[in-house]
Amino acid sequence: MARYLAGRAAGVVVILLLVCLFTFVIFFTLSPDPAVMICGKTCTPERIHQIRDALGLNEPFLTQFFSFLIGIFAGRDYGEGANLVHCAAPCLGYSFQTNQSVWDMVVERLPVSATVAIGAAVLWLLVGIAAGLVSAVKEGTWWDRAAMGLALGGSSVPNYVLALALQYVLVVQLQVLPFPQAVAFGDDPVVWFQSYLMPWVVLAAGYACLYARLTRANVIDTLAENFMRTARAKGLSPVLTMRRHALRPALTPIATIFGMDFAALLGGALITETVFGLNGVGKMAADSIAKNDQPVIMAVTLLAAFFVVVGNVVVDLVYTALDPRVRITAR
Amino acid sequence: MALAIHPGAPATSGRRVAGVLLRDRGAVLSAAFLALIVLMALGAPLISAISGHGPNEFDTAAVNTDLGGVPHGAFGGISAEHPLGVEPQNGRDILARIAYGARVSLLIAAAATALTTLLGVVLGMLAGFVQGWVDQVICRIMDFLMAFPALIFMIAILSSLPQGNREVLLVLVISGFGWPYLARVVRGQTLTLVNREFVEAARASGASTGALVFKEILPNLRSSLIVMTTLAVPGYVGTEAGLSFLGVGVAPPTPSWGQMIASSVGWYAVDPMYFAIPGTFLFLTVLSLTVLGDRLRAAFDAGEAS
Numbered sequence A: 001m002a003r004y005l006a007g008r009a010a011g012v013v014v015i016l017l018l019v020c021l022f023t024f025v026i027f028f029t030l031s032p033d034p035a036v037m038i039c040g041k042t043c044t045p046e047r048i049h050q051i052r053d054a055l056g057l058n059e060p061f062l063t064q065f066f067s068f069l070i071g072i073f074a075g076r077d078y079g080e081g082a083n084l085v086h087c088a089a090p091c092l093g094y095s096f097q098t099n100q101s102v103w104d105m106v107v108e109r110l111p112v113s114a115t116v117a118i119g120a121a122v123l124w125l126l127v128g129i130a131a132g133l134v135s136a137v138k139e140g141t142w143w144d145r146a147a148m149g150l151a152l153g154g155s156s157v158p159n160y161v162l163a164l165a166l167q168y169v170l171v172v173q174l175q176v177l178p179f180p181q182a183v184a185f186g187d188d189p190v191v192w193f194q195s196y197l198m199p200w201v202v203l204a205a206g207y208a209c210l211y212a213r214l215t216r217a218n219v220i221d222t223l224a225e226n227f228m229r230t231a232r233a234k235g236l237s238p239v240l241t242m243r244r245h246a247l248r249p250a251l252t253p254i255a256t257i258f259g260m261d262f263a264a265l266l267g268g269a270l271i272t273e274t275v276f277g278l279n280g281v282g283k284m285a286a287d288s289i290a291k292n293d294q295p296v297i298m299a300v301t302l303l304a305a306f307f308v309v310v311g312n313v314v315v316d317l318v319y320t321a322l323d324p325r326v327r328i329t330a331r
Numbered sequence B: 001m002a003l004a005i006h007p008g009a010p011a012t013s014g015r016r017v018a019g020v021l022l023r024d025r026g027a028v029l030s031a032a033f034l035a036l037i038v039l040m041a042l043g044a045p046l047i048s049a050i051s052g053h054g055p056n057e058f059d060t061a062a063v064n065t066d067l068g069g070v071p072h073g074a075f076g077g078i079s080a081e082h083p084l085g086v087e088p089q090n091g092r093d094i095l096a097r098i099a100y101g102a103r104v105s106l107l108i109a110a111a112a113t114a115l116t117t118l119l120g121v122v123l124g125m126l127a128g129f130v131q132g133w134v135d136q137v138i139c140r141i142m143d144f145l146m147a148f149p150a151l152i153f154m155i156a157i158l159s160s161l162p163q164g165n166r167e168v169l170l171v172l173v174i175s176g177f178g179w180p181y182l183a184r185v186v187r188g189q190t191l192t193l194v195n196r197e198f199v200e201a202a203r204a205s206g207a208s209t210g211a212l213v214f215k216e217i218l219p220n221l222r223s224s225l226i227v228m229t230t231l232a233v234p235g236y237v238g239t240e241a242g243l244s245f246l247g248v249g250v251a252p253p254t255p256s257w258g259q260m261i262a263s264s265v266g267w268y269a270v271d272p273m274y275f276a277i278p279g280t281f282l283f284l285t286v287l288s289l290t291v292l293g294d295r296l297r298a299a300f301d302a303g304e305a306s
Helices: A002-030 A034-039 A045-055 A059-073 A102-136 A143-155 A159-173 A189-223 A224-232 A237-264 A270-276 A282-288 A294-322 B012-020 B025-042 B043-050 B094-130 B132-146 B151-158 B166-194 B197-204 B209-245 B256-269 B273-305
Strands: A075-078 A086-087
Touching: A002 A059, A002 A294, A002 B132, A002 B151, A034 A045, A059 B094, A075 A294, A075 B166, A102 A143, A102 A270, A102 A282, A102 A294, A143 A189, A143 B273, A159 A189, A159 A270, A159 B273, A189 A237, A189 A270, A189 B043, A189 B166, A224 A237, A237 A294, A270 A282, A270 B151, A282 A294, A282 B151, A294 B151, B012 B025, B012 B166, B012 B273, B025 B043, B025 B094, B025 B273, B043 B094, B094 B132, B094 B166, B094 B209, B094 B256, B094 B273, B132 B166, B151 B166, B151 B209, B166 B209, B209 B256, B256 B273
Parallel strands: none
Antiparallel strands: A075 A086
16 A cells, blocks of 8 residues: 555656646747836837846756756745845745745635635535435436436536626626636625525536436446345335435446546636636636736646646545455556 | 448448438528528529628718617618628628628538548548558547647637638638547448448458448448538538637628627627628538438438338
8 A cells, every 4th residue: 555655756746846847848939038027118128138037038948947846845045145035945936927936826715716626526526426316216206317417507507607697697687696706705794605606506517418418327336236236136225226326336437537626626617707706716717817927837837737636636545445345456 | 222322331322312312301491501501602693793792891871870870760770771780880781791701601511521520530540441550550549639628728829829821720720620520420430331241252352442431441431421511511500609708819891700699798788680690601500511410420320220
């Protein structure tokens, strides 16, 4: 087990390094010069050179790449002499736009993204799995057809269209909800809940539809298994056969997919956060992309990759706990 | 008959699947709607010629400049002159923009699907057929690409690339991240097919590698390829619209559905039709493609079970 974990951890590090390198190459070779953008309209060649020096952009590619990596683990210094700025580890650099520490920006916005992701996840798990279970048990009835038709339709609505439609109906026309505001839970729980309700619903809708279809298919497959027939034959009530024998094998694959989906969302729900103006990691990514703020884009890409790759490992570990047929053996 | 035309055709002949689909109301409706969209895309210049409004022609007479550019008339300025209304502020004809936008969306989705399928089939079969270190390398690349936060990464790449031919860039980026999902399935099926008796028999009777690949293995992948690509198209239509919505896709003034929805964000409270029309077209197109792919899979699955 220890060897397995060590191997997986090494794999995580390798992938993250590759993501870093890949992103770095793209910015280094393709992107417009950030010094020109920072400098603005009243600019001289000397000033550009000065800025490039301060940002370390005059160094060769590999030197820049390694200072970035060292910065993450040990911190680094920018500029020299009187302009020296120390950036403590974990250092992801400074935003070209606001000069804020990128790490601080991420830490500040992560709770918003986590709130959006967790709320939506609870919603889509409850709705999706419940709808899928009922449809599987009532396979072929009108409920099954209606629920699955709705799920198919729902998964085809792009979430920004849903977001605009909900805002128009609930906020503008019916006025049952206020426009989402940045309110902390401690300040006003009611407004906090009202503000997050639409983002949760919008983000959860697509996943709920998908999970309902997956749950239904898995449960129907499980119900046709031999061990289910045995359980019924020995006189177990339908509820007990469902609870004791069917749910675990049917829902284990869902747990795997859920882990991956949730991990990807922790890196920011880009579209949902942007449309509702929630100041999370996703909106930060969209804003920094619009302004070509490379250190921030770099950090968000890395963060998202980190969650996805680590999520992958966690999912595999949980899978072995849920499904006794899978055992970890060191390769 | 079908067997005579396609020597390697599997048991699920195209004619049987087509028969099943023709009897399915959802599949027929979806196909009809998609045909309409394709016709609209092809006939976009014709639509403009008939209505007399190009996709980028301003019509200030259709908007109320005193009210900040809200379209004259109800429902976003729908009238005989502009059947789907006009854009607020500049009064561009929405029907013309929808039709030209369909061209962009469908072209990008079709090209991305073609390239993804090509990459997925070639690399997947290569991995499954040659095996050894080639397989190892391709599998590692696939793992790497699938571990990526694809959307954020696509945006990062597209935003840092110079403003060149956006359409081509979109196709390249979408396919670059899309092929592993197809290649994984192709690889798995190739691995099992390579060891089947009929392939061994062909090999023993002296068939060349090319003949093995194109006459024995590829025809057997056909049904899963058709299903997987059909189910991928709606994803690509959505991705293109999403990227254009976020401002890194098709560059204005070229119209695209996602971009139209993005520009309607500031207007949704006063002119809801502005987002409702492109939103509905996008929704129905994605839905039709999904339904068609879903029914196609069911039809092929039923054929395999029988």
